[in-house]
Amino acid sequence: MAKKAAVLMLILFVASLLAGCWNRxxxxxxxxxxxxxxxxxxxxxxxxxxxxxxxxxxxxxxxxxxxxxxxxxxxxxxxxxxxxxxxxxxxxxxxxxxxxxxxxxxxxxxxxxxxxxxxxxxxxxxxxxxxxxxxxxxxxxxxxxxxxxxxxxxxxxxxxxxxxxxxxxxxxxxxxxxxxxxxxxxxxxxxxxxxxxxxxxxxxxxxxxxxxxxxxxxxxxxxxxxxxxxxxxxxxxxDEKESRGYHQIHKGVKSSVVFIPCPEGGKVAVEYIRGKTNVKGKVVQGQPRIDIQVEIEGNIGAVGCKKLDITDTATIAKLEKEVEARIIDFVEETIDKAQTKYRVDIFGFGEVVRRADPKAWKAMKNNWDEEYFTHLPVAIRADFVIRRIGTISDSFLNQTKE
Structure with a gap:
């Protein structure tokens, strides 16, 4: 009984010390x-x-x-x-x-x-x-x-x-x-x-x-x-274009807009609705390589050109290829500037190589930026799919009088 009383007194004493905020x-x-x-x-x-x-x-x-x-x-x-x-x-x-x-x-x-x-x-x-x-x-x-x-x-x-x-x-x-x-x-x-x-x-x-x-x-x-x-x-x-390319590599762009010029003037606005980017590294015969795979889904946001039938599957396929080319251009331009002008790895390619081949990375890490990154081969592939063309099919621009 005495032992229980002593334990209770100890608990009460400690609780009194904890009461309140000493640095409030x-x-x-x-x-x-x-x-x-x-x-x-x-x-x-x-x-x-x-x-x-x-x-x-x-x-x-x-x-x-x-x-x-x-x-x-x-x-x-x-x-x-x-x-x-x-x-x-x-x-x-x-x-x-x-x-x-x-x-x-x-x-x-x-x-x-x-x-x-x-x-x-x-x-x-x-x-x-x-x-x-x-x-x-x-x-x-x-x-x-x-x-x-x-x-x-x-x-x-x-x-x-x-x-x-x-x-x-x-x-x-x-x-x-x-x-x-x-x-x-x-x-x-x-x-x-x-x-x-x-x-x-x-x-x-x-x-x-x-x-x-x-x-x-x-x-x-x-x-x-x-x-x-x-x-x-x-x-x-x-700049803005290069920043978009960086973001595409770094996190993958989930929502954005890209503009595709029409053959007879005007532009088609294509909206990104979801996407992801996978960056993989490997070492081949002692030389690092990077593979970037971009996958994006999008919608037709606006059609500002005449004589463009977006209900035609061939037209959609052509737009998808043009968006893919634009994505690759963004990414390539950003990588080129980092490799030739700034000569620093801002993309984390070195970390990707380290995860892929830790043993090879040990020999590269001290000279990564100067010796390896500036000459690093980067293969870029893009896959863009248009899911929707909007609430109308043919643009009213095709029905306006000349």
Whole structure:
């Protein structure tokens, strides 16, 4: 009996120590950061910019007292950690990063190297790893986070949703989380790629409420191309076409649109509705090879040309072949640029070879980019099938008067 009483007392004592939250923070003591960005200043110092949401302005349908739904805090430091602490000199609340949605890397910093920045993000317990990282193109993270956006009052939410939507429905953009970026950096068979973000229009106008006061927004934030890294340093960019080719190899494009020109003018818009890409590697007589098989199903989205009978199976077969040729062209152009201009494996072909032949990979891995990747034979095959031609068969354009 005495032993049971002692055990009960011990349980009660331990439970008393566990009660409550020793490090709890009240919401009115925190500034919730939804976006952040880092630039490299000319003197080699880091500039950290944080976009903090104003709950009162967001919650009120009338826009609260007319203030901005978010505010910016920015500070410099010899390290990013120092810059973060210096923000406490101007922010009335401690910045809380656990709800971060987007992290912007200034182009100036990306060219210098992002290794130290990633060390902070992965080490600090307040940063979760489910936010997306992008690179500002032709501008700074500070300048980008100043732009006011329509529809989504908090710019960070707009950028987060726009990145996911663009990736799912168009394909040149790519959502990359912190874990994925670090995994690409530490892999011996792959270099990182991040989506680029540009400001279109007048940046000064974009910082004012005039930018969202009318139906047309003169200054906008737009995702554009992919940033190519060699290890942790930015070395160049892929344009929209090349970015689509990269996405086709990397994840397989599930939804997008391709345009096929008509013989007598106009275009046929073909929609991707589902697809997958299989990348296989092998080593033949000591030389690596890559085989890419693309399989996509699609629909006829629009017919902008006359005298094209899409009810004819021969016409459909011809369109399918033309789409297949377009897909192969996207992929080939992207691979060629990576092999000849940047000379870095951004596709993970090295990792594919490693899985296929681990023993051969050991002899290749130290010179993969310079000796093997730049001369790597890549065979590309595409299989495109049109499932539907839409709710009408013959286009009304064929019935219009000349």
């Amino acid at each position: 923070k009240e919401l009115n003591e925190l500034g919730i950061a939804v976006a952040a960005g880092v630039d490299m200043e000319e003197g080699g110092r880091y500039r950290l910019t944080v976009q903090v949401v104003d709950p009162g302005q967001v919650a009120s349908q009338q826009g609260g007292n007319g203030g901005a739904p978010a505010t910016l805090y920015t500070s410099e430091g010899d390290t990013i950690f120092e810059a973060a602490r210096r923000i406490t000199q101007i922010s009335p609340r401690k910045i809380y990063f656990s709800h971060l949605r987007l992290f912007l890397i200034g182009e100036s910093l990306a060219k210098r190297g992002i290794g130290q920045m990633l060390d902070l993000l992965s080490r600090d317990h307040e940063f979760r790893t489910d936010f997306y990282l992008v690179v500002t193109k032709g501008t700074t993270a500070l300048g980008t986070l100043k732009i006011m956006t329509p529809l989504e009052p908090v710019p960070a939410n707009k950028l987060f949703s726009s990145l996911e939507t663009s990736e799912e429905n168009w394909s040149p953009s790519l959502s990359v989380t912190l874990d994925e970026l670090i995994d690409n950096l530490t892999s011996q068979g792959k270099h990182p790629v991040l989506t680029g973000l540009v400001i279109t229009g007048d940046p000064q106008m974009g910082q004012t409420k005039k930018n969202i006061a009318n139906i047309y927004t003169p200054t906008q934030l737009q995702y554009s191309g992919l940033a190519v890294f060699k290890k942790d340093k930015l070395i160049g960019w892929l």
